[in-house]
Amino acid sequence: MDSHAKALAPIKERGEKAMSVQLAEFLKLYGPRLEEAFLHWLPLSDKPGTERFNKAVYYAVFPGGKRMRPLFTLIAADTVGGDPEQALPVACAIEYLHTCSLIFDDLPAMDNAGERRGRRPTHRVFGEDVAMLAALALFNQGYALIGQINHSEKVNSDFQRLMSEMATSIGPNGMIAGQIVDLRLGVNDNKRLRPVSYLKTTALMRLMLTTGAIVAGADDGQIKALAAFGENLGKVYQMLDDIVDEVEDYSATPLPEIGIDVAAVWQKANKELKVACNRVLEDLADKNPALLIEFADKIFTKIKKQAASRLAIKKWHWEPVSKEARSLQTE
Numbered sequence: 397m398d399s400h401a402k403a404l405a406p407i408k409e410r411g412e413k414a415m416s417v418q419l420a421e422f423l424k425l426y427g428p429r430l431e432e433a434f435l436h437w438l439p440l441s442d443k444p445g446t447e448r449f450n451k452a453v454y455y456a457v458f459p460g461g462k463r464m465r466p467l468f469t470l471i472a473a474d475t476v477g478g479d480p481e482q483a484l485p486v487a488c489a490i491e492y493l494h495t496c497s498l499i500f501d502d503l504p505a506m507d508n509a510g511e512r513r514g515r516r517p518t519h520r521v522f523g524e525d526v527a528m529l530a531a532l533a534l535f536n537q538g539y540a541l542i543g544q545i546n547h548s549e550k551v552n553s554d555f556q557r558l559m560s561e562m563a564t565s566i567g568p569n570g571m572i573a574g575q576i577v578d579l580r581l582g583v584n585d586n587k588r589l590r591p592v593s594y595l596k597t598t599a600l601m602r603l604m605l606t607t608g609a610i611v612a613g614a615d616d617g618q619i620k621a622l623a624a625f626g627e628n629l630g631k632v633y634q635m636l637d638d639i640v641d642e643v644e645d646y647s648a649t650p651l652p653e654i655g656i657d658v659a660a661v662w663q664k665a666n667k668e669l670k671v672a673c674n675r676v677l678e679d680l681a682d683k684n685p686a687l688l689i690e691f692a693d694k695i696f697t698k699i700k701k702q703a704a705s706r707l708a709i710k711k712w713h714w715e716p717v718s719k720e721a722r723s724l725q726t727e
Contacts, residue, residue, distance in 0.1 A: 426480055433487070434460070437541060448522060453533055455522070456495050465491060468604045468691065472606075476618050478613060489542055493600065499518050499519070594630065596634075624676070628671075629692060629696075636699045638661060
């Protein structure tokens with residue numbers, strides 16, 4: 397029995413349904429609470445002449461996607477024994493930072509996206525100027541929410557760590573570095589750079605877990621364990637997202653000519669996800685992080701299915717890969 401199975405054994409004695417009920421109850425409670433908090437702390441202006449800006453900010457944040465990052469923040473707080481309610485401000489900060497990154501990522505100078513979450517991206521509706529200002533407002537609000545923490549001696553230390561974590565994750569060796577390299581990566585570029593491009597995803601996923609843990613009073617070991625788990629989740633998420641993007645971009649191209657070996661990436665992503673789950677279960681065994689693992693499984697099952705469906709595109713090119721993917725999906 398591997399560490400994953402051992403760690404989950406006490407929970408499985410109550411039945412797997414118990415885990416699902418617990419997660420469903422958590423999401424039912426905190427999903428709406430997050431939406432209320434997003435609206436409550438939305439960085440809107442009360443000055444005349446800013447109506448278009450306010451509409452752009454609202455448009456960018458609502459309706460959101462899976463909201464997985466702020467939910468992970470709340471679950472991280474719960475995992476280390478804290479109150480998820482206490483982590484709501486930082487969960488909102490994470491979502492605002494994520495939305496800011498999406499607005500910038502969609503701009504013509506970046507990915508020049510034509511669609512975001514099934515509709516036109518913010519800059520195509522409100523113009524690039526207003527979109528960039530909306531992104532900056534959301535970015536600024538992320539730091540403002542961290543600044544609302546009460547400054548007792550212990551909390552002041554947590555505040556400093558939160559600010560450091562945010563600056564590091566967003567900065568030139570974090571999300572910014574990942575975006576820079578991603579913009580320069582092409583089909584035949586140095587594969588050594590691809591892991592660097594993942595920073596645009598891994599840095600924020602690290603942050604979503606560490607911030608929840610810090611405000612909940614986690615110790616250094618717990619914070620480090622969740623940081624590593626977040627980085628690994630981000631890496632796997634980006635690997636699977638690369639499959640989706642690669643097959644869509646090169647679906648009419650023979651397999652050897654595309655930018656990545658999708659079969660190899662699929663295998664590696666599945667393996668690394670399992671390793672990451674085993675590791676965090678070992679590192680946080682005294683905290684019983686079953687809810688964290690189940691939510692990760694819920695999120696990654698969706699993107700794995702999405703990637704697997706893309707592998708079936710143009711069967712004359714992808715049938716061998718699709719067959720292998722389906723076998724891996726049942727593991």
